[in-house]
Amino acid sequence: MAYTAITRAQLRARLIDMIEGTPFWSTDELNRGINEALRTWNMLVGRWHGRVTLITTPNTHDYSLSTAILYRTRVLHNGRPLTPTSYTSLAAAHPHWPLDTTASGSGIPTRPTVWCPISLRTFLIWPADALAWNSLTVDGVAETPQLLAEGAYVNLAEADVSVLLPYVLHLLSFKKGGAAFAETAPFYIKFLQAAAEENQLLTTSQAYRKWAGLVGRDEKPLRDRSLPSGVQLRQDQSQSPQESR
Protein backbone atom coordinates (compact mmCIF):
# COMPACT_ATOMS: atom_id res chain seq x y z
CA MET A 1 0.00 0.00 0.00
CA ALA A 2 1.77 3.11 -1.25
CA TYR A 3 1.53 6.33 0.72
CA THR A 4 1.57 9.58 -1.17
CA ALA A 5 1.51 13.20 -0.13
CA ILE A 6 -1.89 14.73 -0.73
CA THR A 7 -2.72 18.37 -0.12
CA ARG A 8 -5.85 19.89 1.35
CA ALA A 9 -6.70 21.35 -2.07
CA GLN A 10 -6.41 17.92 -3.67
CA LEU A 11 -8.52 16.26 -1.01
CA ARG A 12 -11.18 18.95 -1.31
CA ALA A 13 -11.18 18.69 -5.11
CA ARG A 14 -11.81 14.96 -4.85
CA LEU A 15 -14.52 15.60 -2.31
CA ILE A 16 -16.21 18.11 -4.60
CA ASP A 17 -16.14 15.48 -7.34
CA MET A 18 -18.43 13.41 -5.13
CA ILE A 19 -21.05 16.14 -4.72
CA GLU A 20 -23.15 18.36 -6.91
CA GLY A 21 -21.68 21.27 -8.83
CA THR A 22 -23.01 23.89 -6.44
CA PRO A 23 -22.22 22.38 -3.08
CA PHE A 24 -24.52 22.79 -0.12
CA TRP A 25 -21.47 23.54 2.04
CA SER A 26 -18.96 26.37 2.08
CA THR A 27 -15.27 25.80 1.31
CA ASP A 28 -14.51 26.32 5.00
CA GLU A 29 -16.97 23.61 5.95
CA LEU A 30 -15.38 21.19 3.49
CA ASN A 31 -11.93 21.98 4.89
CA ARG A 32 -13.17 21.51 8.45
CA GLY A 33 -14.77 18.22 7.51
CA ILE A 34 -11.49 16.96 6.04
CA ASN A 35 -9.58 17.88 9.19
CA GLU A 36 -12.19 16.34 11.45
CA ALA A 37 -12.04 13.10 9.47
CA LEU A 38 -8.26 13.03 9.85
CA ARG A 39 -8.57 13.53 13.61
CA THR A 40 -11.14 10.77 13.96
CA TRP A 41 -9.02 8.44 11.80
CA ASN A 42 -6.00 9.09 14.03
CA MET A 43 -8.11 8.53 17.15
CA LEU A 44 -9.23 5.16 15.81
CA VAL A 45 -6.11 3.79 14.17
CA GLY A 46 -3.19 5.90 15.42
CA ARG A 47 -1.93 6.77 11.96
CA TRP A 48 0.55 9.52 12.79
CA HIS A 49 3.47 8.86 15.05
CA GLY A 50 5.89 11.17 16.76
CA ARG A 51 8.75 11.23 19.21
CA VAL A 52 9.24 13.40 22.27
CA THR A 53 12.36 13.54 24.38
CA LEU A 54 12.20 14.52 28.04
CA ILE A 55 14.96 15.00 30.57
CA THR A 56 14.68 13.23 33.89
CA THR A 57 14.48 15.18 37.10
CA PRO A 58 15.82 13.61 40.30
CA ASN A 59 13.55 11.19 42.15
CA THR A 60 10.55 11.94 39.95
CA HIS A 61 8.22 9.13 38.99
CA ASP A 62 5.69 11.01 36.90
CA TYR A 63 6.29 12.76 33.61
CA SER A 64 3.90 14.68 31.40
CA LEU A 65 3.95 15.20 27.67
CA SER A 66 2.92 18.49 26.19
CA THR A 67 1.98 17.36 22.71
CA ALA A 68 2.23 13.71 21.82
CA ILE A 69 -0.56 11.33 22.59
CA LEU A 70 0.39 8.47 24.86
CA TYR A 71 -1.10 5.71 22.77
CA ARG A 72 0.65 2.64 21.40
CA THR A 73 3.75 4.01 23.01
CA ARG A 74 7.22 2.87 23.88
CA VAL A 75 9.47 4.66 26.32
CA LEU A 76 13.26 4.53 26.35
CA HIS A 77 15.59 5.63 29.13
CA ASN A 78 18.95 6.64 27.69
CA GLY A 79 18.10 4.58 24.63
CA ARG A 80 17.11 1.44 26.55
CA PRO A 81 13.47 0.40 26.25
CA LEU A 82 11.41 0.25 29.43
CA THR A 83 8.88 -2.51 29.99
CA PRO A 84 5.28 -1.29 29.80
CA THR A 85 2.93 -2.26 32.57
CA SER A 86 -0.34 -1.10 34.06
CA TYR A 87 -0.58 1.03 37.16
CA THR A 88 -2.32 -1.79 38.99
CA SER A 89 0.46 -4.20 38.11
CA LEU A 90 3.12 -1.72 39.13
CA ALA A 91 1.46 -1.08 42.48
CA ALA A 92 1.02 -4.81 43.08
CA ALA A 93 4.54 -5.80 42.05
CA HIS A 94 6.30 -2.89 43.73
CA PRO A 95 4.12 -1.66 46.61
CA HIS A 96 6.79 0.82 47.69
CA TRP A 97 7.05 2.33 44.24
CA PRO A 98 6.53 5.96 45.42
CA LEU A 99 9.77 5.66 47.42
CA ASP A 100 11.83 3.55 45.03
CA THR A 101 14.64 5.29 43.16
CA THR A 102 17.68 4.07 41.30
CA ALA A 103 19.70 4.89 44.44
CA SER A 104 17.52 2.87 46.83
CA GLY A 105 19.55 -0.34 46.71
CA SER A 106 18.02 -3.47 48.27
CA GLY A 107 17.44 -5.09 44.92
CA ILE A 108 15.87 -2.02 43.30
CA PRO A 109 17.32 -1.66 39.78
CA THR A 110 19.93 1.03 39.26
CA ARG A 111 18.15 2.33 36.17
CA PRO A 112 14.45 2.71 35.38
CA THR A 113 13.09 -0.53 33.98
CA VAL A 114 9.31 -0.11 33.91
CA TRP A 115 6.90 2.52 32.70
CA CYS A 116 3.15 2.77 32.93
CA PRO A 117 0.73 5.26 31.42
CA ILE A 118 -1.75 6.84 33.78
CA SER A 119 -3.46 9.09 31.28
CA LEU A 120 -3.15 10.15 27.68
CA ARG A 121 -0.23 12.43 28.43
CA THR A 122 1.14 11.30 31.77
CA PHE A 123 3.18 8.25 32.70
CA LEU A 124 5.17 6.85 35.59
CA ILE A 125 8.59 5.26 35.52
CA TRP A 126 9.93 2.78 38.09
CA PRO A 127 12.23 3.18 39.84
CA ALA A 128 12.53 6.95 39.69
CA ASP A 129 15.81 8.18 38.30
CA ALA A 130 17.89 9.51 41.19
CA LEU A 131 19.90 11.61 38.75
CA ALA A 132 18.97 14.47 36.49
CA TRP A 133 19.69 14.96 32.80
CA ASN A 134 19.07 11.44 31.62
CA SER A 135 16.87 11.19 28.58
CA LEU A 136 13.40 9.71 28.34
CA THR A 137 12.35 9.17 24.75
CA VAL A 138 8.68 8.60 24.10
CA ASP A 139 7.55 7.14 20.77
CA GLY A 140 3.83 7.12 20.24
CA VAL A 141 0.86 8.30 18.32
CA ALA A 142 1.24 11.99 17.67
CA GLU A 143 -1.31 14.71 17.29
CA THR A 144 -3.10 14.69 13.97
CA PRO A 145 -1.59 16.93 11.30
CA GLN A 146 -4.14 19.61 10.48
CA LEU A 147 -4.42 20.93 6.96
CA LEU A 148 -4.77 24.66 7.56
CA ALA A 149 -3.47 25.83 4.18
CA GLU A 150 -4.20 24.79 0.62
CA GLY A 151 -0.69 23.40 0.16
CA ALA A 152 -0.54 21.64 3.52
CA TYR A 153 -0.37 17.90 3.01
CA VAL A 154 -0.54 14.54 4.72
CA ASN A 155 0.73 11.16 3.61
CA LEU A 156 -2.17 8.84 2.95
CA ALA A 157 -2.70 5.62 1.07
CA GLU A 158 -5.34 5.54 -1.61
CA ALA A 159 -7.22 3.03 0.53
CA ASP A 160 -7.34 5.60 3.34
CA VAL A 161 -8.56 8.37 1.05
CA SER A 162 -11.28 6.13 -0.33
CA VAL A 163 -12.84 5.75 3.12
CA LEU A 164 -11.98 9.19 4.48
CA LEU A 165 -13.68 11.29 1.82
CA PRO A 166 -17.03 9.48 1.90
CA TYR A 167 -16.86 9.83 5.69
CA VAL A 168 -16.35 13.58 5.28
CA LEU A 169 -19.48 13.63 3.16
CA HIS A 170 -21.30 11.80 5.93
CA LEU A 171 -20.06 14.32 8.52
CA LEU A 172 -21.16 17.24 6.38
CA SER A 173 -24.56 15.68 5.71
CA PHE A 174 -25.36 15.85 9.41
CA LYS A 175 -26.29 19.45 8.71
CA LYS A 176 -28.91 18.36 6.19
CA GLY A 177 -30.39 15.69 8.41
CA GLY A 178 -33.27 13.48 7.35
CA ALA A 179 -32.95 11.13 4.42
CA ALA A 180 -29.90 12.92 3.01
CA PHE A 181 -27.99 12.15 6.19
CA ALA A 182 -29.37 8.63 6.55
CA GLU A 183 -28.23 7.79 3.04
CA THR A 184 -24.62 8.47 4.01
CA ALA A 185 -24.71 6.02 6.95
CA PRO A 186 -22.97 3.30 4.90
CA PHE A 187 -19.99 5.66 4.50
CA TYR A 188 -19.70 5.93 8.28
CA ILE A 189 -19.99 2.19 8.76
CA LYS A 190 -17.37 1.54 6.09
CA PHE A 191 -15.09 4.07 7.78
CA LEU A 192 -15.47 2.25 11.12
CA GLN A 193 -14.87 -1.10 9.46
CA ALA A 194 -11.72 0.17 7.75
CA ALA A 195 -10.48 1.46 11.11
CA ALA A 196 -11.16 -1.91 12.71
CA GLU A 197 -9.10 -3.61 10.02
CA GLU A 198 -6.21 -1.28 10.80
CA ASN A 199 -6.55 -1.45 14.57
CA GLN A 200 -7.65 -4.86 15.82
CA LEU A 201 -8.02 -3.51 19.35
CA LEU A 202 -11.27 -1.87 18.24
CA THR A 203 -12.82 -5.22 17.43
CA THR A 204 -12.50 -6.31 21.05
CA SER A 205 -15.29 -3.87 21.90
CA GLN A 206 -18.80 -5.18 21.56
CA ALA A 207 -20.11 -1.64 21.22
CA TYR A 208 -17.67 -0.80 18.45
CA ARG A 209 -18.52 -3.97 16.60
CA LYS A 210 -22.18 -3.01 16.72
CA TRP A 211 -21.49 0.48 15.41
CA ALA A 212 -19.32 -0.93 12.65
CA GLY A 213 -21.86 -3.57 11.72
CA LEU A 214 -19.46 -6.37 12.61
CA VAL A 215 -21.51 -8.24 15.21
CA GLY A 216 -22.43 -11.67 13.99
CA ARG A 217 -20.07 -11.43 11.05
CA ASP A 218 -17.00 -12.85 12.71
CA GLU A 219 -16.22 -14.63 15.92
CA LYS A 220 -17.81 -13.82 19.25
CA PRO A 221 -16.49 -10.50 20.60
CA LEU A 222 -14.15 -10.55 23.54
CA ARG A 223 -15.59 -7.60 25.32
CA ASP A 224 -19.20 -6.90 26.17
CA ARG A 225 -20.15 -3.39 27.17
CA SER A 226 -23.61 -2.09 27.85
CA LEU A 227 -23.53 0.89 25.59
CA PRO A 228 -26.11 2.17 23.15
CA SER A 229 -26.84 0.06 20.15
CA GLY A 230 -25.01 2.37 17.78
CA VAL A 231 -25.95 4.25 14.72
CA GLN A 232 -29.61 4.28 13.97
CA LEU A 233 -30.23 6.68 11.23
CA ARG A 234 -33.54 5.57 9.86
CA GLN A 235 -36.23 8.17 10.13
CA ASP A 236 -38.48 5.94 12.17
CA GLN A 237 -35.88 5.15 14.78
CA SER A 238 -34.47 7.14 17.60
CA GLN A 239 -31.87 6.29 20.16
CA SER A 240 -32.02 6.94 23.83
CA PRO A 241 -29.13 8.98 25.19
CA GLN A 242 -26.29 7.12 26.80
CA GLU A 243 -26.34 7.31 30.54
CA SER A 244 -23.34 8.82 32.20
CA ARG A 245 -21.04 6.22 33.66
Place this chain on the structure above:
Amino acid sequence: MTDQDILTDLQNALMEPPDNGATWPSDLWEKAEVLARMNERQNRFLKAALLHVGMASIPIAANVSTVALPQDWLVTQDVVWTGTASQTVRSLVRADQFQADHAHPDWTITGGVPLVYFDHDQPLLELRIAPTPLEAGTLLLFYIPQGDEVDGSGMLLSVADEFADSAVKFGALADLLLKEGRGRSPDRAGYAESRFALGVEVADLILRSVWVG
Protein backbone atom coordinates in the same frame (compact mmCIF):
# COMPACT_ATOMS: atom_id res chain seq x y z
CA MET B 1 -8.54 22.89 19.26
CA THR B 2 -10.14 25.93 20.74
CA ASP B 3 -13.67 26.41 21.97
CA GLN B 4 -14.27 28.71 18.99
CA ASP B 5 -13.40 25.89 16.59
CA ILE B 6 -16.07 23.73 18.18
CA LEU B 7 -18.55 26.62 18.32
CA THR B 8 -18.06 27.16 14.59
CA ASP B 9 -18.58 23.44 13.92
CA LEU B 10 -21.75 23.55 16.00
CA GLN B 11 -22.99 26.59 14.11
CA ASN B 12 -22.34 24.83 10.80
CA ALA B 13 -24.13 21.69 11.95
CA LEU B 14 -27.09 23.68 13.26
CA MET B 15 -27.36 25.97 10.23
CA GLU B 16 -26.37 29.08 12.11
CA PRO B 17 -24.06 31.56 10.36
CA PRO B 18 -20.53 30.71 11.54
CA ASP B 19 -18.88 33.50 13.55
CA ASN B 20 -16.88 31.58 16.17
CA GLY B 21 -20.03 31.12 18.19
CA ALA B 22 -20.60 34.82 18.85
CA THR B 23 -24.22 34.97 17.70
CA TRP B 24 -27.06 32.48 17.29
CA PRO B 25 -29.57 34.45 15.23
CA SER B 26 -32.12 31.65 14.82
CA ASP B 27 -32.96 32.10 18.52
CA LEU B 28 -33.30 28.33 18.79
CA TRP B 29 -30.24 28.27 21.00
CA GLU B 30 -28.31 30.85 23.01
CA LYS B 31 -24.57 31.19 23.32
CA ALA B 32 -24.58 30.64 27.09
CA GLU B 33 -26.63 27.51 26.65
CA VAL B 34 -24.27 26.12 24.01
CA LEU B 35 -21.23 26.83 26.18
CA ALA B 36 -22.91 25.17 29.13
CA ARG B 37 -23.57 22.04 27.07
CA MET B 38 -19.95 22.03 25.85
CA ASN B 39 -18.59 22.30 29.39
CA GLU B 40 -20.96 19.69 30.73
CA ARG B 41 -20.07 17.24 27.98
CA GLN B 42 -16.37 17.89 28.31
CA ASN B 43 -16.52 17.06 32.02
CA ARG B 44 -18.69 14.01 31.40
CA PHE B 45 -16.15 12.78 28.89
CA LEU B 46 -13.21 13.44 31.19
CA LYS B 47 -15.00 11.58 33.96
CA ALA B 48 -15.83 8.59 31.77
CA ALA B 49 -12.46 8.33 30.05
CA LEU B 50 -8.98 8.61 31.52
CA LEU B 51 -7.66 11.20 29.14
CA HIS B 52 -6.35 13.27 32.01
CA VAL B 53 -5.39 12.00 35.43
CA GLY B 54 -4.21 14.57 37.93
CA MET B 55 -1.79 13.79 40.74
CA ALA B 56 -1.75 15.58 44.07
CA SER B 57 0.49 14.97 47.04
CA ILE B 58 -1.49 15.83 50.17
CA PRO B 59 0.25 15.93 53.56
CA ILE B 60 -1.78 14.58 56.45
CA ALA B 61 -0.95 14.98 60.14
CA ALA B 62 -0.97 12.21 62.71
CA ASN B 63 -4.41 11.36 64.14
CA VAL B 64 -6.17 13.17 61.32
CA SER B 65 -8.35 11.18 58.94
CA THR B 66 -9.90 13.79 56.66
CA VAL B 67 -8.26 15.85 53.95
CA ALA B 68 -9.56 18.35 51.42
CA LEU B 69 -9.64 17.22 47.82
CA PRO B 70 -8.38 19.51 45.04
CA GLN B 71 -10.91 22.07 43.88
CA ASP B 72 -10.95 20.57 40.36
CA TRP B 73 -11.62 17.03 41.61
CA LEU B 74 -14.20 14.97 39.73
CA VAL B 75 -13.41 11.35 40.57
CA THR B 76 -10.76 9.60 42.65
CA GLN B 77 -8.77 7.06 40.69
CA ASP B 78 -6.35 5.79 43.33
CA VAL B 79 -4.89 6.80 46.70
CA VAL B 80 -1.49 5.78 48.06
CA TRP B 81 -0.58 6.40 51.70
CA THR B 82 3.06 6.86 52.77
CA GLY B 83 3.96 7.18 56.44
CA THR B 84 6.68 9.75 56.95
CA ALA B 85 8.51 8.08 59.83
CA SER B 86 7.89 4.41 59.11
CA GLN B 87 8.08 4.78 55.32
CA THR B 88 5.12 2.43 55.13
CA VAL B 89 3.50 2.58 51.71
CA ARG B 90 0.01 1.30 51.17
CA SER B 91 -2.33 1.55 48.22
CA LEU B 92 -5.72 2.29 49.76
CA VAL B 93 -8.88 0.55 48.68
CA ARG B 94 -12.06 2.46 47.95
CA ALA B 95 -14.76 1.64 50.49
CA ASP B 96 -17.64 3.29 52.28
CA GLN B 97 -18.53 3.78 55.91
CA PHE B 98 -21.08 0.97 55.83
CA GLN B 99 -18.39 -1.50 54.80
CA ALA B 100 -15.96 -0.14 57.38
CA ASP B 101 -18.57 -0.37 60.15
CA HIS B 102 -18.98 -4.08 59.45
CA ALA B 103 -15.41 -5.04 58.63
CA HIS B 104 -13.74 -3.05 61.40
CA PRO B 105 -16.33 -1.75 63.90
CA ASP B 106 -13.74 0.22 65.90
CA TRP B 107 -12.39 2.08 62.92
CA THR B 108 -13.51 5.47 64.23
CA ILE B 109 -11.88 4.87 67.63
CA THR B 110 -8.78 2.79 66.94
CA GLY B 111 -5.98 4.19 64.80
CA GLY B 112 -3.47 2.29 62.70
CA VAL B 113 -2.06 2.07 59.21
CA PRO B 114 -4.74 3.26 56.77
CA LEU B 115 -6.39 0.58 54.66
CA VAL B 116 -9.28 2.25 52.90
CA TYR B 117 -10.51 5.61 51.71
CA PHE B 118 -13.99 7.04 51.40
CA ASP B 119 -14.94 9.88 49.11
CA HIS B 120 -18.46 9.39 47.83
CA ASP B 121 -20.13 9.27 51.26
CA GLN B 122 -18.24 12.26 52.62
CA PRO B 123 -18.98 15.97 52.34
CA LEU B 124 -18.16 17.25 48.87
CA LEU B 125 -14.44 17.70 48.20
CA GLU B 126 -13.46 15.74 51.30
CA LEU B 127 -11.66 12.43 51.47
CA ARG B 128 -11.45 10.32 54.58
CA ILE B 129 -9.07 7.46 55.27
CA ALA B 130 -9.41 4.67 57.83
CA PRO B 131 -8.10 3.60 60.20
CA THR B 132 -6.87 7.03 61.29
CA PRO B 133 -3.08 7.12 60.85
CA LEU B 134 -1.06 7.34 64.05
CA GLU B 135 1.82 9.04 62.28
CA ALA B 136 2.05 11.91 59.84
CA GLY B 137 2.25 10.99 56.21
CA THR B 138 1.39 11.84 52.64
CA LEU B 139 -1.50 10.84 50.46
CA LEU B 140 -0.66 10.52 46.78
CA LEU B 141 -3.95 11.12 45.06
CA PHE B 142 -4.66 10.15 41.45
CA TYR B 143 -7.85 11.81 40.33
CA ILE B 144 -9.77 12.93 37.29
CA PRO B 145 -9.69 16.74 37.23
CA GLN B 146 -12.46 18.92 35.90
CA GLY B 147 -11.74 20.47 32.50
CA ASP B 148 -11.06 24.16 32.12
CA GLU B 149 -14.38 25.92 31.67
CA VAL B 150 -14.61 27.23 28.12
CA ASP B 151 -16.18 30.62 27.53
CA GLY B 152 -15.99 31.10 23.78
CA SER B 153 -12.93 33.31 23.93
CA GLY B 154 -10.63 30.96 22.05
CA MET B 155 -9.59 28.78 24.99
CA LEU B 156 -7.98 25.43 24.38
CA LEU B 157 -10.17 22.48 25.25
CA SER B 158 -9.15 20.10 28.02
CA VAL B 159 -9.52 17.03 25.85
CA ALA B 160 -7.10 16.10 23.08
CA ASP B 161 -8.12 17.29 19.61
CA GLU B 162 -8.72 13.73 18.45
CA PHE B 163 -11.41 13.29 21.09
CA ALA B 164 -12.81 16.82 21.00
CA ASP B 165 -15.17 16.12 18.11
CA SER B 166 -16.68 13.13 19.88
CA ALA B 167 -16.65 14.57 23.37
CA VAL B 168 -17.54 18.20 22.95
CA LYS B 169 -19.00 18.68 19.49
CA PHE B 170 -21.21 15.59 19.26
CA GLY B 171 -21.89 15.62 22.99
CA ALA B 172 -23.20 19.19 22.80
CA LEU B 173 -25.14 18.41 19.61
CA ALA B 174 -26.86 15.49 21.34
CA ASP B 175 -28.15 17.85 24.01
CA LEU B 176 -28.95 20.82 21.79
CA LEU B 177 -30.93 18.75 19.30
CA LEU B 178 -33.10 17.30 22.05
CA LYS B 179 -34.21 20.72 23.24
CA GLU B 180 -37.95 21.15 22.98
CA GLY B 181 -38.75 23.46 20.10
CA ARG B 182 -38.35 23.92 16.38
CA GLY B 183 -34.75 22.79 16.44
CA ARG B 184 -35.55 19.42 18.00
CA SER B 185 -34.23 16.47 16.01
CA PRO B 186 -34.26 13.20 17.97
CA ASP B 187 -32.74 11.16 15.14
CA ARG B 188 -29.68 13.35 14.83
CA ALA B 189 -29.48 13.69 18.62
CA GLY B 190 -29.39 9.91 18.90
CA TYR B 191 -26.65 9.72 16.32
CA ALA B 192 -24.65 12.43 18.11
CA GLU B 193 -25.07 10.55 21.39
CA SER B 194 -23.65 7.43 19.77
CA ARG B 195 -20.68 9.47 18.55
CA PHE B 196 -20.09 10.67 22.11
CA ALA B 197 -20.23 7.05 23.23
CA LEU B 198 -17.78 6.08 20.47
CA GLY B 199 -15.24 8.56 21.82
CA VAL B 200 -15.69 7.24 25.35
CA GLU B 201 -15.36 3.67 24.14
CA VAL B 202 -12.18 4.32 22.18
CA ALA B 203 -10.59 6.25 25.04
CA ASP B 204 -11.62 3.43 27.32
CA LEU B 205 -10.05 0.82 25.04
CA ILE B 206 -6.82 2.77 24.93
CA LEU B 207 -6.50 3.82 28.54
CA ARG B 208 -8.58 1.82 30.98
CA SER B 209 -6.86 -1.39 29.93
CA VAL B 210 -3.48 0.13 30.67
CA TRP B 211 -4.60 1.19 34.16
CA VAL B 212 -5.92 -2.14 35.27
CA GLY B 213 -4.48 -4.46 32.61
